[in-house]
Every structure is written in structure tokens, then in C-alpha cells.
Amino acid sequence: MNILKFIPILDTLRHYNKSDFKFDLTAALTVAVVAxxxxxxxxxxxxVHPAYGLYSGIVLTILASSFGSSNQLATGPTNAICLLIAAYMVPFVGQDNFFANLFLLTFMVGAIQFAMGVFRLGSLVNYVSHAVIVGFTAGAGIIIAMGQLNNLLGVKLPGGHLSSIDKVVICFQSLDKMNYTAFGIGLFTIAVIILCKKISKNIPGALLGVVFSVILVVALDLEKYGVKIVGEIPKAIPPLSMPNFSLSAVSDLSAGALVIAIIGLVEAVSISKAIASQTQQKINPNQEFIGQGIANMGGSFFSCIAGSGSFTRSAITFQNGGRTRLTGVLVGFIILIVLFFFAPYAKYIPNASLAGVIMVVAYSMIDKKAMVKVLKTNRNDAVVLLVTMLTTIFAPELEYAIYAGVALSLLLYLKDSGVASVRTLAPIQASDGRFVEREINGEKNTAEAQSISIIQLEGNLYFGSASDLEKKLSEAYNDSKVYLIRFKGGAIIDITALEVIESFINRAMGDGRRIILSGVTPKLHKMLDKMHIIHHVGEENIFMEDDEVFASSGKALDEASSFVRKISYNVQEKAVQI
Known part of the structure; x- marks a missing residue:
């Protein structure tokens, strides 16, 4: 049974619910049409030739779905990855070993990803917060729609790489040249999808919209009206290939392979988590790393270019009801079958119809409820969401949005964690040592707390909050005879914070005040001992953390009260003698 842990598709097939097959097949057919x-x-x-994209769409999709973690992630060639491939393969253009090096790049990308999964580095993606995912998803939906506007309007774009914003600008500048027939087919496809959803969510609206569009193109000979179609699709199975495993080639491609591998993983896991937030599936990043790695390594021997998770195709999988990883496997086999038997018919698919399908998907990717929730709940998360979304739309590369979102999340977290939680406790005269908590606000102590000041240090105290800790301890300093420093819930206390506490202790003891420490954990006691604070304060003034709530502080308070009473008695005795 252990093999099921490493090959998720076997576990899926072992527990497969037959009622899910119609949903998986419907989603797979729709994804294949777009893919x-x-x-x-x-x-x-x-x-490279379009055929290599089809080979990747077959092999990578099947392998990644079989070994990955997400049920809906559709793996294959993606825009960002392909742009990087083109950039890193420029030195090899025109050489006889171009394709051998191309497949080596694919293999190296997979090997790096696989190694990261094996060494359990998937936890790195935990730094991608929910706000980043929501913002990235919304931004991706917008740029996907922007990127398909020219196909929807039937506007011809100039050659060369264009950003989504460039495409939108050119489309608006060329409205007088738009193809109304193509635009009509796109709107017709959108209308079919919306109508089918209103009738029943189980009706494959996207697939029907594309099929009806193909019928219209063939029956009315719409090509003569300038409607662009997909065109000829090569009939072939992915041929075997052999990467060029020479040391010089490995050295030349290592930097590019690392960049593509990391960006591919960020894309794949971000997409998986975005969809999982709606399906409630638990994503295992390490397994997804392994799945992506196996897909690319295996694909390198079947003439595949490197790939990653596709936002568009993954969203289509989810929106069209794909429930299990079998959807991705079916997508690969459907593309293979099309290449064999239906290429003459698939070539009539109008680009405008596909643009209509993608427009609906892009709109559904913007989770309005989640955005409103984030924007209303937390200001920091709202900023992260908006920055991530805008970066996704306007940055030259998609992965910059993830980097910006994660970096901003960490900066805001560090800003908030730089505040030390320091509170005072005013002791109530009760036998069980209960406390009423009161924030330090610069006011003088009440009569009840003039003799004993109880300072409570909460949470993590580290170098980032040391300055704020020093300020608040200074504000807490008064004319009390005893300072009871209580540690509460301190998971992390570093040497910088301890030096600030030590400085406060030295000041108080230098002024003849007594210091008592309570709630001390064994770990903290060891640190205090190494810094000689235990020796300075005295072991009798250290009260260890107790399982009973407030027990340690209660004992410490009793000791402090006894000390104050003793001082008062001594003062009174001296007064009588005088």
C-alpha cells in the first residue's frame, strides 16, 4: 500500500467513484479543446514547431496529473515558461544539437523540481498567503481576458511578443478593423455557456459552444468572411528523444533550468492552492513538486518542452466540473486521439469561439466574495491583495506578482511583529493569586500596585521587537520596591531581547529593587543561566512555569508580597526605635 503514497493516480483509481467519470470526461473534453x-x-x-507543444500537452499532462497533488491542476506549456525557454535557448539556435539541448533543459528543470520535492522543500510555498492567492487569481483572470480580446474581436496583431496591455491598446486602436463575424461567434459561444449554466450546471456549455461554432463555420463557410480557425493539426504521437547529457551543455543550461524550475513550481503550487481554496482539497506541495519534476523529466524523452501548471486550463477543469486527477490523464489521451482521428475536424475550431470560452473562465477566476472578505477584514491583507493583483496585470512577467505579494506580506508581518507585547498586571487581593490585566499607558501605578509592579511579557521577543521592548520597559519603570517579570506564551526569545531585559534588571537592582521572574520555561531558564542572569537575580527569585494556570505567578506574587511586608515591618521597627 506504500506505493499508493508515491503514485497518487493508483490511489485515485482504487477508490474511484464511477459517478465522477462523467464530470471528469466532460471537463477533459473541454480542456482538450482549449489545449x-x-x-x-x-x-x-x-x-519551436507547434507539434512540440502538442507533445507536451499529452505527456506532461498525463504524468503531472498522475504524480501531482492537485485534482484540477492542468500541466503543460505555459506562456511564462515558454518565454523563458526561448530566452535560454537563443545560444543554441541554428546548431545541430538544438533539440537535444532543448530536451536536456526540460530534463534538468524536472530533475531540480523532483529533488526539491524529495528534500521536502514544499513548505517554502507556505509563504504565499491567502491574500496573495486571491489577488494573483483575480489579476490572472484579468490578463487572460485581456490576452484574448484580439481573438474575440477578430483583430490582427503585429508580429513579435506583446504584453496583454499592448494587445488591449492595439485592439482599441483597431476597432474600425474588427471582424464582426468573428465577434458574433465569440458572443454566441459566451451566450451558449451562460444559458447552459442557467439551465443546469451539469451541461457542458463550453464544449457545446465550441461544437456549435464549428458547425456554423463549416455550414456557412465563414472562413471566407475572415474568421480565423485553428488550422491543420499534425497527426503524430510524441516521438522518442534523447537529451544531450554532456557536461558542457549541463553547465550552459544550469542557470536557466534553475530559474524555470522555480518559477514553474511557484506557478503550479499557486494555481493548485487557488483552486483548492474553493474545492477544500488539501494540497501537498512536496508531492506537487515531485509530480512536476516527473512530468518534465519524463517528457524530455518524448520530445517535450518544459511546462508547468496552466491557469487557464486548470480553471477550465475546475469550472467544468473536473473532480479527480483522472481529468488530466483523460486530457492527454483525448489530445492524442484527436491527433489520430479528428484532426481534419478540429482544424475548423474558430479562434473567436475559444476566446469566448476563455473570457467566461477569466471572469469566473475573480472570486468576488473572497476579495470583499479580505478587503474588509484586514488592512495589511487588503494591501497585499491589491498590490499582487495590480502587479499581475502590469508586470512584464507573471511570476513577479507572486514575488511582490510574498515580499510585501513578509515586510508587513515584520513591521507588525516589531511591536513587543508588554502589559502590567494589577494584583487583586485574593487567596488564589488572580490578576486583572491593564495595558501600560504611561500612568502612574495605583495605590494597590505602588509596592509591587508586575510586568507581563507576551509572545515572541526577538531582535525586531527589541527597540519597542526597551521603550515599554522604560515606561514601566517606577518607584516600586519589587518588579515581578512574568513570561507568558514566549515561544521565541533571542539574545537581543534578553539583553534588553537584563539591562532593565540591572537598572532596577542597581536602585535597590528586587527582581522576581515567573513563568520561566526550562528552555528560557537555560538561556538565563548562560547569560548569568540567574546568578545575578538569585535562584530563589526564579519561579518555573507550572502546568496549573497562574500557579507560577501566584507563587511569585506571594513571595513579592511577603518581601514588601517584611520591608514595611522593618521600617516601622526603625520608626519605633527612633
């Missing part, structure tokens, strides 16, 4: 032209286009971005 056919999309993978071909991405291959062209990578600078």
Missing part, C-alpha cells in the same frame, strides 16, 4: 490551439501557440513562443 489543442493553446499548446501549439505556446510552442511557437518557445521558438
Amino acid at each position: 489543442l490551439p493553446q499548446t501549439m501557440a505556446y510552442a511557437m513562443i518557445a521558438g
Whole structure:
């Protein structure tokens, strides 16, 4: 049974619910329809023949779905990855070993990803917060729609790489040249999808919209009206290939492989987590790393270019009801079947119809409820969401949005964690040692607390909060005879914070005040001993953390009260003698 842990598809098949098959098949058919032209286009971005995009759409999708963690993640060629491939393969263009080096790059990307999964580095993606995911998803939906506007309007774009913003600008500048027939087909597809959803969520609206569009193109010969179609699709299975495992090639491609591997993992896991936030599936980042690694390593021997999770195809999988990882496996086999038997018919798929499908998907990717919740609940998260979304839309590369969101999240966290939680406790005269908590606010102590000051230090205290800790301890200093420093819930206390506490202790003892420490954990006691604070304060003034709530502080308070009474008695005795 251990093998099921490492090959998730076996576990899926072992417990597969037959009622899920119609949903998985419907989603797979819809994704395959979009994947056919999309993978071909991405291959062209990578600078290779469209057939290599189809090979990747078959092999990578099957392997990643079989070994990955997400049920809905659709793996294959993506825009960002293909752009990077083109950039790092420029030195090899025109050489006889171009494709051998290309497949080596694919293998190296997979090997790095696989190694990161094996060494359990998947926890790194935990630094991608929910606000980042919501903002990234919304931004991605917007740029996907922007990128398809020209296909929806039937506007021809100039050659070369264009950003989504460039495409939108050119589209608006070329409205007088738009193809109304193509625009009509796109709107017709959108209308079919919306209508089907209103009738029943189980009706494959996207698939029906594309099929009806193909019928219209063939029956009315819409090509003569300038409606662009997918065109000829090569009939072939992914051919075997052999990467160029020479040391010089490995050295030349190592930097590019590392960049592509990391960006691919960020994309794949971010997409998986975005969808899982709605499906409630628990994503295992390490397993996803392994799945992506196996897909790329295996794909390198079947003429595949490196790939990652596709936001568009993954969203289509989710929106069209795909329930298990079998959806991705079916997508790969459907593309293979199309290449064999249905290429003559698939070539009539109009680009405008596909643009309509993607427009609906892009709109659904913007989780309005989640955005409102984040924007209303926490100011820091709201800032992170908006920055991530805007960076996704306007940054030249998609991965910059994740980097910006994560960096901003960490900066805001560090800013908040730089505040030390220091509170005073005014003791109530009760036998059980109960306390009423009162924040330090610069006021003088009440009559009850003039003799004993109880200072409570909460949470993590480290170098980032040391300055604030020093300030608040200074404000807490008064004319009390005893300072009872209580540690509460301190998971982390570093040497910088301890030096601030030590300085406060030295000041108080230098003024003849007594210091008592309570709630001391064994770990903290060891640190205090190494800094000689225990020796300075005295072991009798250290009260260890007790399992009973407030027990340690209660004992410490009794000791402090006894000390104050003793001082008062001595003062009275001296007064009588005088």
C-alpha cells in the first residue's frame, strides 16, 4: 500500500467513484479543446514547431496529473515558461544539437523540481498567503481576458511578443478593423455557456459552444468572411528523444533550468492552492513538486518542452466540473486521439469561439466574495491583495506578482511583529493569586500596585521587537520596591531581547529593587543561566512555569508580597526605635 503514497493516480483509481467519470470526461473534453490551439501557440513562443507543444500537452499532462497533488491542476506549456525557454535557448539556435539541448533543459528543470520535492522543500510555498492567492487569481483572470480580446474581436496583431496591455491598446486602436463575424461567434459561444449554466450546471456549455461554432463555420463557410480557425493539426504521437547529457551543455543550461524550475513550481503550487481554496482539497506541495519534476523529466524523452501548471486550463477543469486527477490523464489521451482521428475536424475550431470560452473562465477566476472578505477584514491583507493583483496585470512577467505579494506580506508581518507585547498586571487581593490585566499607558501605578509592579511579557521577543521592548520597559519603570517579570506564551526569545531585559534588571537592582521572574520555561531558564542572569537575580527569585494556570505567578506574587511586608515591618521597627 506504500506505493499508493508515491503514485497518487493508483490511489485515485482504487477508490474511484464511477459517478465522477462523467464530470471528469466532460471537463477533459473541454480542456482538450482549449489545449489543442493553446499548446501549439505556446510552442511557437518557445521558438519551436507547434507539434512540440502538442507533445507536451499529452505527456506532461498525463504524468503531472498522475504524480501531482492537485485534482484540477492542468500541466503543460505555459506562456511564462515558454518565454523563458526561448530566452535560454537563443545560444543554441541554428546548431545541430538544438533539440537535444532543448530536451536536456526540460530534463534538468524536472530533475531540480523532483529533488526539491524529495528534500521536502514544499513548505517554502507556505509563504504565499491567502491574500496573495486571491489577488494573483483575480489579476490572472484579468490578463487572460485581456490576452484574448484580439481573438474575440477578430483583430490582427503585429508580429513579435506583446504584453496583454499592448494587445488591449492595439485592439482599441483597431476597432474600425474588427471582424464582426468573428465577434458574433465569440458572443454566441459566451451566450451558449451562460444559458447552459442557467439551465443546469451539469451541461457542458463550453464544449457545446465550441461544437456549435464549428458547425456554423463549416455550414456557412465563414472562413471566407475572415474568421480565423485553428488550422491543420499534425497527426503524430510524441516521438522518442534523447537529451544531450554532456557536461558542457549541463553547465550552459544550469542557470536557466534553475530559474524555470522555480518559477514553474511557484506557478503550479499557486494555481493548485487557488483552486483548492474553493474545492477544500488539501494540497501537498512536496508531492506537487515531485509530480512536476516527473512530468518534465519524463517528457524530455518524448520530445517535450518544459511546462508547468496552466491557469487557464486548470480553471477550465475546475469550472467544468473536473473532480479527480483522472481529468488530466483523460486530457492527454483525448489530445492524442484527436491527433489520430479528428484532426481534419478540429482544424475548423474558430479562434473567436475559444476566446469566448476563455473570457467566461477569466471572469469566473475573480472570486468576488473572497476579495470583499479580505478587503474588509484586514488592512495589511487588503494591501497585499491589491498590490499582487495590480502587479499581475502590469508586470512584464507573471511570476513577479507572486514575488511582490510574498515580499510585501513578509515586510508587513515584520513591521507588525516589531511591536513587543508588554502589559502590567494589577494584583487583586485574593487567596488564589488572580490578576486583572491593564495595558501600560504611561500612568502612574495605583495605590494597590505602588509596592509591587508586575510586568507581563507576551509572545515572541526577538531582535525586531527589541527597540519597542526597551521603550515599554522604560515606561514601566517606577518607584516600586519589587518588579515581578512574568513570561507568558514566549515561544521565541533571542539574545537581543534578553539583553534588553537584563539591562532593565540591572537598572532596577542597581536602585535597590528586587527582581522576581515567573513563568520561566526550562528552555528560557537555560538561556538565563548562560547569560548569568540567574546568578545575578538569585535562584530563589526564579519561579518555573507550572502546568496549573497562574500557579507560577501566584507563587511569585506571594513571595513579592511577603518581601514588601517584611520591608514595611522593618521600617516601622526603625520608626519605633527612633
